[in-house]
Amino acid sequence: xxxxxxxxxxxxxxxxxxxxxxxxxxxxxxxxxxxxxxxxxxxxxxxxxxxxxxxxxxxxxxxxxxxxxxxxxxxxxxxxxxxxxxxxxxxxxxxxxxxxxxxxxxxxxxxxxxxxxxxxxxxxxxxxxxxxxxxxxxxxxxxxxxxxxxxxxxxxxxxxxxxxxxxxxxxxxxxxxxxxxxxxxxxxxxxxxxxxxxxxxxxxxxxxxxxxxxxxxxxxxxxxxxxxxxxxxxxxxxxxxxxxxxxxxxxxxxxxxxxxxxxxxxxxxxxxxxxxxxxxxxxxxxxxxxxxxxxxxxxxxxxxxxxxxxxxxxxxxxxxxxxxxxxxxxxxxxxxxxxxxxxxxxxxxxxxxxxxxxxxxxxxxxxxxxxxxxxxxxxxxxxxxxxxxxxxxxxxxxxxxxxxxxxxxxxxxxxxxxxxxxxxxxxxxxxxxxxxxxxxxxxxxxxxxxxxxxxxxxxxxxxxxxxxxxxx
Numbered sequence: 366x367x368x369x370x371x372x373x374x375x376x377x378x379x380x381x382x383x384x385x386x387x388x389x390x391x392x393x394x395x396x397x398x399x400x401x402x403x404x405x406x407x408x409x410x411x412x413x414x415x416x417x418x419x420x421x422x423x424x425x426x427x428x429x430x431x432x433x434x435x436x437x438x439x440x441x442x443x444x445x446x447x448x449x450x451x452x453x454x455x456x457x458x459x460x461x462x463x464x465x466x467x468x469x470x471x472x473x474x475x476x477x478x479x480x481x482x483x484x485x486x487x488x489x490x491x492x493x494x495x496x497x498x499x500x501x502x503x504x505x506x507x508x509x510x511x512x513x514x515x516x517x518x519x520x521x522x523x524x525x526x527x528x529x530x531x532x533x534x535x536x537x538x539x540x541x542x543x544x545x546x547x548x549x550x551x552x553x554x555x556x557x558x559x560x561x562x563x564x565x566x567x568x569x570x571x572x573x574x575x576x577x578x579x580x581x582x583x584x585x586x587x588x589x590x591x592x593x594x595x596x597x598x599x600x601x602x603x604x605x606x607x608x609x610x611x612x613x614x615x616x617x618x619x620x621x622x623x624x625x626x627x628x629x630x631x632x633x634x635x636x637x638x639x640x641x642x643x644x645x646x647x648x649x650x651x652x653x654x655x656x657x658x659x660x661x662x663x664x665x666x667x668x669x670x671x672x673x674x675x676x677x678x679x680x681x682x683x684x685x686x687x688x689x690x691x692x693x694x695x696x697x698x699x700x701x702x703x704x705x706x707x708x709x710x711x712x713x714x715x716x717x718x719x720x721x722x723x724x725x726x727x728x729x730x731x732x733x734x735x736x737x738x739x740x741x742x743x744x745x746x747x748x749x750x751x752x753x754x755x756x757x758x759x760x761x762x763x764x765x766x767x768x769x770x771x772x773x774x775x776x777x778x779x780x781x782x783x784x785x786x787x788x789x790x791x792x793x794x795x796x797x798x799x800x801x802x803x804x805x806x807x808x809x810x811x812x813x814x815x816x817x818x819x820x821x822x823x824x825x826x827x828x829x830x831x832x833x834x835x836x837x
Contacts, residue, residue, distance in 0.1 A: 503798025
């Protein structure tokens with residue numbers, strides 16, 4: 366990584382001027398298909414070439430971040446999204462034409478996807494490259510100019526994003542804004558044509574309130590407590606391995622990580638042992654394993670340890686599946702059994718490598734537990750019984766679902782990704798992202814002859830007969 370890169374805050378008073386220049390540039394020349402394809406091609410080539418720099422920057426920001434996980438979650442995903450978008454963009458941009466309702470024949474209709482203008486993107490710290498560039502790809506594909514505010518909690522990665530994108534695009538097309546919470550607040554208050562935010566539910570409320578003053582439409586990708594439910598007869602070792610893989614990815618610092626597990630009480634002991642065996646194989650010594658990621662900041666580490674201490678003091682059994690290293694902000698994979706419902710671990714999104722286990726006597730009891738709480742960003746259900754799977758899908762509401770695995774639905778380019786209620790609003794990825802940053806403009810083309818001419822004043826008997834026919 367270039368040692369000279371520095372995170373220099375963008376003064377809040379410059380933001381409005383930057384937006385005005387970008388808006389003027391977009392009005393002067395709206396990006397056409399060729400420009401959009403070229404923008405995405407150059408982004409892909411440059412990002413692939415410099416991916417090792419981004420991996421190194423994230424490793425430095427976190428203290429230790431799995432190189433393989435960075436390559437997959439922040440590298441491969443972005444490259445695949447660009448490829449998917451470029452291969453389909455011409456079709457996505459094509460107006461959808463049709464006939465008007467029969468009463469208005471021979472008029473015709475069309476829906477024209479139109480760029481919104483200048484959009485703002487606020488990216489978080491947990492996947493600082495993926496969650497900055499994935500929405501950027503969608504916004505550029507839709508023909509917009511973009512102001513991007515990466516997280517101040519990953520300063521090296523954010524500074525690299527600013528330098529990297531500055532070499533690819535003029536600042537009137539893509540501008541990267543660096544700064545702290547004060548700059549982020551000023552950023553979210555700008556009169557964008559659309560504002561895209563990824564982060565916590567609490568901050569999402571603040572972003573939405575700031576955007577509402579300008580009637581700026583928002584896409585909010587938030588979080589919540591995403592449950593995993595294990596059916597009574599599902600193989601416990603398989604469920605444990607797949608839940609562990611999703612939970613310990615990025616040390617649990619993933620918005621769709623399984624937040625707690627609902628399982629039959631008779632299966633808890635077997636589940637704990639299966640989890641212990643998984644950690645022994647995957648991270649023999651978590652404090653030293655290059656495959657196990659550190660907690661991103663001291664503040665987050667202290668929050669998680671405080672929540673564990675509270676649960677332990679309230680009588681919960683805290684089961685550490687490896688060794689921790691506070692000096693390096695490494696928190697071992699940890700299970701919690703018997704946590705009271707009112708402790709922080711059970712009330713708020715954990716966002717770390719801690720997994721509470723909650724006994725549920727039946728699938729219906731698990732469904733009731735989930736439905737008594739705010740709607741989650743993701744839900745994971747482990748079962749081979751099709752009728753029970755259908756019942757869970759019908760009776761629960763979540764942003765997205767993976768059956769018999771975790772996390773994987775986010776990697777499907779044809780599936781929209783987004784939350785519902787407290788876990789977010791709107792969706793992106795693939796075509797859904799193109800639509801999120803577009804205005805599908807409806808157009809009616811009237812023909813030379815209009816049948817509606819028969820319904821103009823002065824009204825007479827023909828109009829009476831037509832009205833009787835149409836209102837029958």
